[in-house]
Amino acid sequence: MVRTAIPIRATNPDMRLILGLLSALLGALAGWFALAALVIALAGPDRDGGIAMGAFFDIGPIGGVVGLIAGIWLFVRFGLVRNATPQPPAETSDTTPHRTTRLSAPFALTVLLIAAILGYWGWYELIRSPYLSHGYMTLHIEFRLPAGMTLPDKAEDVHIEVEEATRYANADLPPNWRAHEGERKAIIASTSLSYKTRHRAVSLTLPGSPTQSWPIDLPSDPDPTPGFSPWRVAGDPSPAKIEMHFRLSADH
Template identity: 30%
Template sequence: MKNSLQVAGGVVGAVVGFIATLLILELVGFGNRADPIMSGILALLVIAPLGAIAGLVLGTMLATRLRGRENTGGLLRNSLKAFAVTVALCAAAGTSYYVYAVMTATPWLNPNAATPLLVFEVRLPAGAALPDSVRDIAIELQTDINRMPGEPRFNRFRSDGDRPVIAGDVELAFRTAHRQLEIKVKNQPDRLYPVGLSAKAPHTSELGSWQPNIDGSEIRYRAKWPGRD
């Protein structure tokens, strides 16, 4: 491509400008703490793209000067070419990620996929009581995308010394790394446990190590994919 150096300089400048703008916004504390979602959308979809455009023009100018041609092809023409290449690369990357997401997604995004489960055990503090019936316990997986009710597995309830252990599972219906498990037992304080699984939640055959909670209880868990045990 004619003037390929200028176009490449513009593409690199756009990427650097986008990232640099986000870093600057973070450093200056941009955003409304009361409405972080809208602040994030404004930063990602308005301010950062403006920074990318500024970086694109600057990158094109620098590449032109490095080549020793002050106006080779015209700054505007080369900037537009760099912009078109940048948009094409973003579209290709977005399409590739979408295809990957659909191919590996859980059933609510891809009906032909298997449904993984979060299998867990919670070891309550000493002196706490096991729930007597399904009405006495509520389990909910909370994510940044959805909320999913869980199922207690009374056949796996037991005592570990003087500490009762409750068990259950819940579907991992969406791929996200932002998960927490809420456990409510009648006449006990509500408990919230962060779930440190990756977005794809790969299958493991054994429960992980016990993780302490602020109230003195502990949780351990694993992701279980159908047909893998």
């Protein structure tokens, strides 16, 4: 008995090419970001952003290659389905009927949905933007120590951390960071804000004192403030009743 090979031809070659490229691209993006996110999650808190940069640019491409291969395999495996009824041969042809393939509607809809979600994310990041409308803004912070409490001798002993959404940054101490208000000692610092968020906080750690934290009460996309906010004590219970107030200014 002679066996004849049945050639497989895909309908809608243009759509097949588009869906194949989208599947490969989405697989590469998914693998890239998934591996980078896994590394960041396993590494723990990233105070200066170095871990995130290394995970995204150094390790992420490995996941991108794996995701690219996986995307192509998924398209070939699930994106194309074989028609149950063979295509009838042409009248002038004596070849056997061709069994064609077609695009899988569920697979195509899934790929297009994921592409639409990523397109929205790109619009949000690049057009709507999570960054402040005023660009980089400077948060001026002042801490007022209780009467009788002395300042550290070195700036290295003062640790001020500002939390903005899920990001952390150390505040800068100017050369004249040691200040006073009457007989009470004070600390002057500043840092940059750049992201839209309703969650902002500042913490102060001094030698011999527990860390104290204050919320930064600002809108998600704030304007510069006309002056300093009222003095307020930390929300954390502490015998050292250090007070904090702040002012926000635009850098341009």
